[in-house]
Amino acid sequence: MDFLMVGAGLSCAVMGRKLAEAGHRVTVIDSRDHVAGNCHTERDADTGVLVHVYGPHIFHTDDEEVWDYVNHYTTFLPYKNRVKSTTQGQVFSLPVNLHTINQFFGKTMRPDEARAFIEDQADTSIDDPQTFEEQALRFVGPDLYEAFFKGYTEKQWGCSPTELPASILKRLPVRFNYDDNYFFHRFQGMPEDGYTPMVEAILDHRNITVSLSTPYEPSMRADHDHVVWSGPLDGYFDYDLGRLGYRTLDFERFTATGDWQGCAVMNYGDRDVPFTRITEHKHFAPWEEHEGSVLYREYSRACEPGDIPYYPIRMVEEKALLADYIQKAERETGVTFVGRLGTYRYLDMDVTIREALDIADGFLAALGGDGRLPIFAKSPL
Template sequence: MNAFFNAPEPSSERYDYLIVGAGFAGSVLAERLASQHGARVLLIDRRSHVGGNAYDEPNEAGILYHKYGPHIFHTNSEQVVDYLSQFTEWRPYEHRVLACVRGQQVPIPINRTTLNMLFDANLRTEEEAAEYLAQRAEPVEEIRTSEDVVINAVGTELYRLFFRGYTRKQWGLDPSELDKQVTSRIPTRTNADDRYFSDTFQAMPLHGYTAMFEKMLDHPLIEVRTGVDFAELKNRAHEIADHIIYTGPIDEYFDFRFGKLPYRSLKFDHQTLDQEWFQPVAVVNYPSEDVPFTRISEYKHLTGQEAPVTTITYEYPSAEGDPYYPIPRPENQELFKRYEALADETGGVSFVGRLATYRYYNMDQIVGQALATFRRMDEKLASGRSEAVSVAAE
């Protein structure tokens, strides 16, 4: 049985792999290397728990809440679902989000219902909604920024109602200063589909993310040590293990040699209220710049728990704190490329995951990236074995 420790020092034994970071990327690779290769793995994390930002725990009222804001699992990848299903059962859940706009709570992404509620448009078909949006759209000749994406699709009024204020709060920048990828992720619908995602698989781990991680890491060849900062081990990391898998911030690994990569962070205000429900859906967005937070989340919608009280979280974007979102601007990507070149030249270290590749990934994408990394390692190992057999045969 694997044990989870809060201790400053690993044992004096040598490991095959030292994995830095016990989020999705690090945990998936630890499980694969131990279970498929019989590798001895030391997995460390500076936080006091596994699971990274997906960590959840019951609070004093017994409500399972997400310490780092709501994490909703959705994917189109059967491979990712099949892999994670080894470690959890699932609770079917389709995420819905409302936006508080002009005194109403309306569906987001914008759909036909949104338009009818806000503008009393009486749109009855997809064709009518498409024509209505086309009339509002303001074609942009060259789409370069997040502002361009939205105005080109739905026009200035809807852009200002739903996107400008939210984006300014979330990123600390105007949408005209951000890469087009930020708002390209958000669809606009002409039907009445009010689901936030349209993926084929949408569900929550039945007993929570932390329980899933703990089962994933419950292997005799995996040693997990939390509360351990890689900086304390870095100088002797290759004495501890043959190979390092690093999932932390890539600029931090190289001691910020070229300067810090910019991130946006978040601050959370978790509250338990003496009432059964607070809002009609799991998440309500507040796009207005007059409101300091971006959204309120209510976890019982996600977990299906029944209780006379409820737990909610106010989410405040911040320039300081743990790195959450790489800021998508060309100059930041150029800086990352300099660090990436250093990483490519660094032997004995694999850089995997959101922070190590300076990209925002959904959870399923990180799992997919980790599984792909393992496949490449597996192929390399198999190739080495076949070469050894060939030499022995000679």
């Protein structure tokens, strides 16, 4: 078959490679002038620093097959994500851990003492937390909530934590030891030369043709047997039912000499600081040495037409509209929706790759059977 893959990010690259290796013809297009989507990396011309152009991407997974897959196309070097937070005039370690708790409250507690102390801080009258704020108050109490979660969340999501579901906070750990590694996963690292060369290597196959700076046009469908769409689900239908809600990011770039902040990521929890965090990109490649430094202040806001969508909002109103678009998609033929934008879900890179490998296997099985290819890599709801 002849497949048209819309988008040159991880979803279409991984799927395209597997289909190409099975003998199918694959054309990959992207409206941008580079591959790798939002995990695109490039060297800063002045400093030589490897920059994560659309914000930092840190690879972490427990999926050994996915870890082996990415290491087949590039060399991953060890990297642990250790985030700091400036709040209320001090710097703390995140996620909230025993050091954070002791420093914040001026204590020297052991793990069991800290656990009991935080339980005393928590609002135990909240039996079934429904909102982000209720979950935080039940989980860590008012003081830690105000310092580390409330202001940051208001800036990140543009609304009160009382309007957000409790599930968002359930992903944030609190540790009663001194482990400040942000992730729990067995495999963690960064590609030695960045993500873009890795994706270029995945796409380097005789049955794959890549066309950049090439927006999708509906007329392209006539030249291909099947379309794999990794763009916004609502964008495929020209937003005719309305736009799904996203948050986007604005980046304010600045440079410095030497080490400007001493870490890769510094969060700013205070509400009166307009940006959410500052990232210093040379710290994402600690095996390199650079005298100059490239940094970005990140500002979160509502996504408008023409912006790059980052975080699907997925609140009640968005999910209702999403259900309407799913019904519309299920009436389509000759197209499959994949990835973060195509399924309107927040996906880490390892999950994106896993789903791409699985849906490619599903394609090959279907082509060897009844020939019916799925509409979605995974149900958006």
